[in-house]
Amino acid sequence: DIRDPARPKRLSAVADSNFSFWHSASFNNDGTKMLFTDEWGGGTQPRCRATDKPEWGADAIFTLTNDQMTFRGYYKLPAPQTSQENCVAHNGSLIPVPGRDIMAQGWYQGGVSVFEFTDPARPREIAYFDRGPIDATKMYVGGSWSAYWYNGYIYSSEIARGLDVFELLPGGLLSQNEIDAAKLVHFNELNVQDQQKLVWPASLVVARAFVDQLERSSGLTTDRISAVRQSLTAAEQASGMARRNALTQLATQLESEAGGSSDGAKVRMLASEVREIANVAR
Structure with a gap:
């Protein structure tokens, strides 16, 4: 606790x-999870080979409840690297996809891994970039020292080969609405170590990102997903009081449905977002 910076207190270890x-x-955005990296080998050794344990040189993910941390799982680059590639967990940052905990991370010559730890016991990779070893016959230190999301792009500082700039593309584990919602978060300047709070403006694209997530998790039936999308489109085409009333009605319906959903928390997120959009509708 550093609220009194002259008298910091350790709450948990x-x-x-x-x-x-x-x-x-790193914290996730709502401060309920912490992710620690293990730079086994100091970043200069090959630590992502098929013979290396997945728990070594990895990320350890903990949940945080009442100031106490509980271990939940590990994440390590899933693709084995060669003995000529220095590779281990290193610097990364959150990607502001609403409703999910997603991170971009540099793994030296392992490249860049984009992974989700919304379920801290089952983290999974959803995107990657790996150009291979600098030299397939001998070791040179290189690779992605860091991978940071900044205003819609991932910037990777590649030690030996310069700066890489990436843009996410939609796929089965990440929709275009989720990418567009992430791009709504804009920083004039960013120091990743500051862990600035990610805040999204009230937007239909955020609501649609939640709908995509509910479709992926089967949190609502296929017919209901289709109906919600139609309602959002109709509201988008309306204006003034008609738009506000349509969105308010949809939010009320979703709130009543949350208790019967297998993903009730996400339905409530969607309902809250729709109501917020209604409140700012003109």
């Missing part, structure tokens, strides 16, 4: 026998 070098820590 964890240890992990699989960790060699506790390098960095």
